[in-house]
Amino acid sequence: MKDQEIEQLLKMSRELEQFERDCDPRVVTGDDRTANLLNSLAVGRANSAARMRWASVAIAACLVIAVIAKMQSTPTPLVAPETENVAIEPTQKPTEIQVVQSLPVVPAVSVTEEVSDVKTIPNVQVVVALYRSDSSPTERCPECWCVARWSADWGEGRSVNELQDHELVDDSMMHSCVTDPKRVVVLGLSGPASSMPKNDQQALDLSLCLMGLQGSASPQASVENPNCTPVGLDYCLTTWGK
Amino acid sequence: MRILDESPMKQNQPDPANKSALAELHERFAPGLLRFFQRKVSGGGLSSQAYGDRADELAQRTWIEFWKALQSGSYDPTRAKHSTFLYAVASIIWLRSVREEGRNSRIGVLPDSDEWLPTSQADDPSHAADLASAIEVIRRVVAGSEPAAPFGDDDRVILRAVADDCSEREIAAQLGVSPSTAHERKRAVLARIADFLRGKGIDLSQNRRAQEIPTAKKQ
Numbered sequence: 001m002k003d004q005e006i007e008q009l010l011k012m013s014r015e016l017e018q019f020e021r022d023c024d025p026r027v028v029t030g031d032d033r034t035a036n037l038l039n040s041l042a043v044g045r046a047n048s049a050a051r052m053r054w055a056s057v058a059i060a061a062c063l064v065i066a067v068i069a070k071m072q073s074t075p076t077p078l079v080a081p082e083t084e085n086v087a088i089e090p091t092q093k094p095t096e097i098q099v100v101q102s103l104p105v106v107p108a109v110s111v112t113e114e115v116s117d118v119k120t121i122p123n124v125q126v127v128v129a130l131y132r133s134d135s136s137p138t139e140r141c142p143e144c145w146c147v148a149r150w151s152a153d154w155g156e157g158r159s160v161n162e163l164q165d166h167e168l169v170d171d172s173m174m175h176s177c178v179t180d181p182k183r184v185v186v187l188g189l190s191g192p193a194s195s196m197p198k199n200d201q202q203a204l205d206l207s208l209c210l211m212g213l214q215g216s217a218s219p220q221a222s223v224e225n226p227n228c229t230p231v232g233l234d235y236c237l238t239t240w241g242k
Numbered sequence: 243m244r245i246l247d248e249s250p251m252k253q254n255q256p257d258p259a260n261k262s263a264l265a266e267l268h269e270r271f272a273p274g275l276l277r278f279f280q281r282k283v284s285g286g287g288l289s290s291q292a293y294g295d296r297a298d299e300l301a302q303r304t305w306i307e308f309w310k311a312l313q314s315g316s317y318d319p320t321r322a323k324h325s326t327f328l329y330a331v332a333s334i335i336w337l338r339s340v341r342e343e344g345r346n347s348r349i350g351v352l353p354d355s356d357e358w359l360p361t362s363q364a365d366d367p368s369h370a371a372d373l374a375s376a377i378e379v380i381r382r383v384v385a386g387s388e389p390a391a392p393f394g395d396d397d398r399v400i401l402r403a404v405a406d407d408c409s410e411r412e413i414a415a416q417l418g419v420s421p422s423t424a425h426e427r428k429r430a431v432l433a434r435i436a437d438f439l440r441g442k443g444i445d446l447s448q449n450r451r452a453q454e455i456p457t458a459k460k461q
Contacts, residue, residue, distance in 0.1 A: 001436040001446055003429060006380075010405040013381040016329045023274030023325060133281050146284045178284040179277065 055169050058238030066161055066234060123192045125152040125160060127171055128203040130185040132241075133178040145185075145208075146177040147200040152188070160188035160236045168238055183241035185211060191233035210237050264309060271328055275301050278329070282336050300339055304332045311370060322374035326381075330374035369446075376444045383435060391438060397431045404428065 130145040152171060154163060172186040187207045189196060197203035279297035308331050311317045317327050382388035384401045393401070396417060403413045414424035439445065 001439065003432040003436075005446060006432045006436055007404050009376055009380050010384070010401055011407060012329075012333060013377050013384060014405040016326060016377060016381065019274050019278050019329045019332075020325050021274075022277040023271050131284075133284065179281055 054240045055166055055238055059163075059236065062161065062236035062238070065237075124190070124196065125154060126150070126189045126196050127152045127168065127175075128187040128189065128197065128207055129172040129175055130187075130204065130207055131172075131176055131178045131181040132183040133181055145204060147204045148172075148175045148177045149197065149200055149203050150175055159190035159234050161190070161234050163188065163236065168236060169240055172240075181241070183239065185237070185239045188236040188238075189233050190235070195232045207237070210235070264312070267308075267324060267328075268305065271325065272301070274325075275304060275328065275332055278332055279304075279336065300332075300335055303339075304328070304335045307331050307335060307370070316371050317374075318371060322371070322378040326378050327370060327374040330370040330377060334370055334373070372444065372446060375442075376439055376446060379439060379442060379444065380435065383438070392434065393431070393438075396427070397434075400424075400428050400431050401435070404432070 127150055129148045131148065132144055132146070134144065154160075154167065160168075168186045168188050169184075172184050176184070185207055187203075187210065197206055276297055279300045280294070283296045283300070308328055311327070311331065322330070379388060380401075383391045383393055384398055384405060386393075386398055399416055400413055403416060408416075410424045410428060411421050413428060414421040417424060417427070419427070
């Protein structure tokens with residue numbers, strides 16, 4: 001027998017233990033939906049510290065990503081440092097002001113002062129969450145994820161970039177579509193409805209693309225998201241897991 | 243009920259006692275079996291509504307194969323517990339369904355499905371008995387309860403780590419050795435466990451070769 005076959009048998013012996021635990025009514029009671037939810041919540045509580053660390057890092061990463069994305073997509077305010085009194089066009093998006101605020105090297109401070117009261121009002125907010133029930137090392141596996149997608153309302157017209165650290169993670173815990181998820185990827189999106197993923201497959205492809213796993217996606221994925229850039233969308237990608 | 247005491251079931255006799263025993267087995271294992279398939283199916287990305295139906299269907303197919311195996315006498319209760327045998331049947335049913343349904347659809351397909359089970363076990367539920375025996379022996383070896391098994395504590399640490407899908411770097415950390423040493427020791431212990439299984443008359447590779455020979459002759 002090959003080493004690989006022995007390894008599979010060893011993993012199956014461990015899976016068998018889980019199977020036998022599931023067969024014991026003293027371990028799991030109630031209907032499956034309740035059990036799944038309780039299980040997810042228990043996992044979430046047990047990993048709250050780790051999640052908070054992940055979330056903090058992820059939010060910081062999101063801010064950096066947002067800054068870089070806006071710098072690339074709307075370079076106009078950044079390439080005119082000589083202008084001290086830059087007029088804000090009425091059509092300019094509020095998020096662009098946030099970008100300027102986040103860039104300490106940009107001298108156009110007066111820009112932010114003039115329009116600081118402009119409110120970001122994205123069209124819709126959508127959360128995409130990917131769940132894995134295993135801890136397989138095959139990260140490049142689009143089929144291993146269970147996809148959940150839902151509309152979110154974070155109140156007060158907040159966009160995804162204005163969320164508290166834990167809000168995306170907490171949202172994902174309430175929508176888990178697998179029992180005892182070992183790894184969860186949560187993608188928050190704010191922007192026009194027309195730019196949102198239309199189905200689970202698009203959501204999956206976009207998430208994997210943003211995670212840097214686009215090479216493993218389907219051939220269709222590379223067509224649908226050639227640049228892995230959600231046009232017109234603000235987004236925040238975070239992960240948590242055991 | 244005799245069947246729950248792991249003693250042999252009356253075979254080839256669909257009498258009321260056997261039916262009653264199967265009903266009791268069903269009551270005992272059905273929840274775990276359903277959850278087993280729910281985990282498998284939900285990991286494939288199906289919606290909650292779809293995976294519930296598919297898990298039910300796969301569980302039913304497993305019970306049918308399980309019943310057939312009991313009736314045909316291919317299951318030997320002295321070599322594997324009922325739970326182990328049922329798990330083996332379920333694993334084969336799952337892989338078979340992945341192969342049947344997954345070729346034309348990305349959703350629900352395991353990427354490494356060809357390697358998910360030993361190849362010899364992939365397509366024929368009648369091999370569940372061999373698979374169950376192998377898992378049973380390996381389980382006892384890892385637990386240290388297999389008599390005369392030539393495995394020490396470090397060996398079992400390695401086997402447990404492999405079962406938990408740990409990397410060789412993680413195994414090295416557990417053993418306090420270098421990754422290259424861990425790699426060599428892992429290979430050695432896997433080879434020894436393969437030998438140990440063969441010594442007990444379990445060689446899944448032989449089943450594969452036995453399957454392949456008639457196929458080759460036909461061609």
